[in-house]
Amino acid sequence: MLFRGWGESVDERWPDVATVADHVGVDHLVVTRHALVRQVLADPETWRPDNALDAVTPVPVAALRVLAGHRFRLPPTLANNSTPSHPAIRGIVAEALHPTRVAAQQPWLTGLVRQRVTGLAGALDAGEPVDLYAELAADLPLLVLARLVELPDAPVGAVKDFARAALELFWAPLDADRQLTLAAEVGRFHTVLRDFAATGGGLAAALRADGHSPDVVVGALFFLLVAGQETTSQFLTLLLHRLTAEPEVRAGLRAGTVAVADVVEEGLRLEPPIVTWRRVAAVDTTLGGTAVAAGTSVVLWLARAGRDPEVVAAPDAFRPGQRGSRRHLAFGAGAHRCVGAQLARMEAAVVVAEAAPLLDGVTVVRPPWCPDNLTFRMPDAFVVRRP
Numbered sequence: 295m296l297f298r299g300w301g302e303s304v305d306e307r308w309p310d311v312a313t314v315a316d317h318v319g320v321d322h323l324v325v326t327r328h329a330l331v332r333q334v335l336a337d338p339e340t341w342r343p344d345n346a347l348d349a350v351t352p353v354p355v356a357a358l359r360v361l362a363g364h365r366f367r368l369p370p371t372l373a374n375n376s377t378p379s380h381p382a383i384r385g386i387v388a389e390a391l392h393p394t395r396v397a398a399q400q401p402w403l404t405g406l407v408r409q410r411v412t413g414l415a416g417a418l419d420a421g422e423p424v425d426l427y428a429e430l431a432a433d434l435p436l437l438v439l440a441r442l443v444e445l446p447d448a449p450v451g452a453v454k455d456f457a458r459a460a461l462e463l464f465w466a467p468l469d470a471d472r473q474l475t476l477a478a479e480v481g482r483f484h485t486v487l488r489d490f491a492a493t494g495g496g497l498a499a500a501l502r503a504d505g506h507s508p509d510v511v512v513g514a515l516f517f518l519l520v521a522g523q524e525t526t527s528q529f530l531t532l533l534l535h536r537l538t539a540e541p542e543v544r545a546g547l548r549a550g551t552v553a554v555a556d557v558v559e560e561g562l563r564l565e566p567p568i569v570t571w572r573r574v575a576a577v578d579t580t581l582g583g584t585a586v587a588a589g590t591s592v593v594l595w596l597a598r599a600g601r602d603p604e605v606v607a608a609p610d611a612f613r614p615g616q617r618g619s620r621r622h623l624a625f626g627a628g629a630h631r632c633v634g635a636q637l638a639r640m641e642a643a644v645v646v647a648e649a650a651p652l653l654d655g656v657t658v659v660r661p662p663w664c665p666d667n668l669t670f671r672m673p674d675a676f677v678v679r680r681p
């Protein structure tokens with residue numbers, strides 16, 4: 295389960311908590327029930343977020359040297375920060391992603407998506423295959439983020455390559471050769487971030503002005519560029535793929551009887567791009583009646599919690615608006631709950647509203663394929679065509 299936590303083959307009868315050894319023999323306490331996942335997320339004193347960005351495959355010395363050569367460091371900033379600096383850093387990031395600023399991007403995004411959809415509809419009408427990941431979803435979140443947060447002047451492709459390399463380096467089972475390659479990729483872009491953190495305006499300047507060290511500024515930009523765009527493009531791809539198999543939902547959208555916002559929530563519940571998230575036990579404690587030793591890695595199975603029958607009436611069915619649909623934990627909960635939730639929802643709503651009609655009558659030529667990863671789905675493509 296650990297590296298394919300969304301797979302259909304995952305055994306239905308999981309206990310509430312279970313110890314599972316990973317590929318290098320480290321035990322993790324996997325938590326499956328909604329109530330227990332929530333309990334952990336709501337108590338950052340007992341269950342700290344410090345391990346959120348730890349590499350699941352220990353990074354060997356050779357790759358560490360490559361990273362060190364780029365002065366790579368990821369000090370506690372956002373997701374992995376249980377120190378007193380967290381609220382202030384989070385506050386500055388939240389300001390940049392304020393719902394008012396997010397809402398102001400909606401008309402621009404709608405125009406861009408509409409333009410792309412028109413082009414893609416033409417290609418589909420002509421019988422051509424269309425990759426909805428590459429040609430629609432992949433870069434949208436980064437383009438929006440760049441309008442909200444001042445970012446280094448780097449080509450979109452370079453940022454995407456860096457972000458995907460980081461998700462693989464820290465969350466995938468890997469061999470040493472691959473780790474070296476990824477370390478070089480991540481390190482290279484880290485240098486770009488470090489230069490930008492020293493001089494950049496906007497969010498970087500606000501963090502500097504608040505007295506945060508250059509490492510913290512780099513760490514915040516790193517996390518935003520990875521989690522703040524890659525997650526959403528993954529989600530858009532997975533949601534569109536899911537909707538190809540949900541003709542009734544698409545008919546409801548067309549007829550106006552199904553709300554776009556409800557489709558987005560049901561999508562987050564059933565197809566979360568982040569399937570697990572980690573915490574570490576700070577003290578000896580118990581969870582769901584099981585003793586947990588201090589230092590235990592806890593894997594919160596967010597995807598499974600979204601399908602908990604105690605929370606949702608029809609856990610595996612895509613029924614927008616059903617009772618419990620919005621109670622998913624796709625964005626986490628508590629002090630570290632996703633700051634970009636509003637932004638991700640806005641982007642998904644625009645894409646569903648504009649692009650769902652594209653899916654009518656298509657056949658899936660190539661469903662999204664997702665590599666082994668503890669946390670992120672990372673679909674690589676999603677190709678459809680109209681027969």
Ligand code: HEM
Nearest residue numbers: 372373522525526529624625626627630631632633634638
């Ligand atoms: C569908 C898309 C997204 C999903 C599913 C998602 C999910 C998550 C999850 C599970 C966490 C950890 C929460 C916890 O520890 O309780 C998180 C944290 C975070 N996310 Fe997202 N996220 C998404 C999009 C975004 C976007 C668009 C941004 C910003 C541009 C963003 C920025 C952040 C930040 C800054 C944190 C760390 C918050 C903190 O520790 O205080 N995320 N996200």
